[in-house]
Amino acid sequence: MVKLHHYPLCPHSRFARLALGELGQEVELVEERPWERRDAFLALDPAGQTPVLVTDDGLVVPGAGVIAEWLDETLGAAAAERRLMPSDxxxxxxxxxxxxxxxxxxxxxxxxxxxxxxxxxxxxxxxxxxxxxxxxxxxxxxxxxxxxxxxxxxxxxxxxxxxxxxxxxxxxxxxxxxxxxxxxxxxxxxxxxxxxxxxxxxxxxxxxxxxxxxxxxxxxxxxxxxxxxx
Known part of the structure; x- marks a missing residue:
């Protein structure tokens, strides 16, 4: 199961959560307080900003826009009518x-x-x-x-x-x-x-x-x- 490092009232995190939900993907949510700048979180993404998605095989996908593109590239074609990016x-x-x-x-x-x-x-x-x-x-x-x-x-x-x-x-x-x-x-x-x-x-x-x-x-x-x- 993928992990999403997020903060509940971070709107970019919420965007990633909505996208994962619309595509029917189960996700483990890891609450991150970005202002604390934890070393373990900064090791994932030196920018220290939520959201950051980590796949089962350890790929780190940082940022709302990058997560959206990754989801479409990996899941979009199979999503059929649920796809969140049109083909045209x-x-x-x-x-x-x-x-x-x-x-x-x-x-x-x-x-x-x-x-x-x-x-x-x-x-x-x-x-x-x-x-x-x-x-x-x-x-x-x-x-x-x-x-x-x-x-x-x-x-x-x-x-x-x-x-x-x-x-x-x-x-x-x-x-x-x-x-x-x-x-x-x-x-x-x-x-x-x-x-x-x-x-x-x-x-x-x-x-x-x-x-x-x-x-x-x-x-x-x-x-x-x-x-x-x-």
Whole structure:
């Protein structure tokens, strides 16, 4: 069984967990607190960032994007209708574009601020950058998430899912990041009804159940977080 070194409220880890779940892969979850920079974890990936997947034969696959590509290369053809990357080259470009949007741009403008300020800094000593959250960063994230949700709404009003007719890595990347915003109570669900409806569909999938059970010590999720009819 493969092992996934992850942190429950790391959105990139959540993306990897969703992808593994959608492909029906059993996985052993190893919780990693990346701010602790454990020597054993750094030996797997010197970048010290979650997620990191380790296969049965010891291959180390670091990072959400690399894990997604590895899964498609090794399991995609056999997944048939469950495949998360289309076979058409142009469609693959769109999936990669949107997956990169959420793993990169959304992280830089929304989840990176919220997760770091509201969660990670609670566990990091002040000398290493921990302490109270920076409210200016949180306000920036709350403002930025609004236009991202409008973009999600724009896409799904024209397509069945974000990148086309079927569920792909793009939907999982978006939902993984938005789920962290939702957990923290910073998702403005009144902003765009189409985006909310799309998220409810993805949130209702079996692969999402384990994420909805996640808890951060000392920080309960928002009331709507595990509610499928939010």
């Amino acid at each position: 080259p142009a469609a693959r470009v769109e999936v990669r574009r949107l997956t990169g949007w959420f793993l990169g741009k959304f992280w830089d403008e929304v989840t990176g601020y919220l997760v770091n300020e509201k969660i990670y800094k609670r566990f990091v000593p002040r000398a290493n950058g921990g302490g109270p959250p920076d409210m200016a960063s949180i306000r920036a994230a709350r403002a930025n998430v609004r236009y991202h949700l409008r973009y999600v709404g724009f896409l799904v009003q024209r397509r069945n899912f974000l990148a086309g007719d079927t569920l792909t890595y793009a939907d999982l990347a978006a939902a993984a990041h938005i789920s962290c915003v939702d957990y923290l109570g910073d998702a403005p669900w009144g902003e765009d009804e189409a985006a909310r409806t799309w998220y409810a569909r993805v949130k209702s999938r079996p692969s999402f159940r384990a994420l909805l059970a996640d808890k951060v010590p000392g920080m309960a999720p928002a009331d709507s977080y595990a509610d499928l009819d939010f």
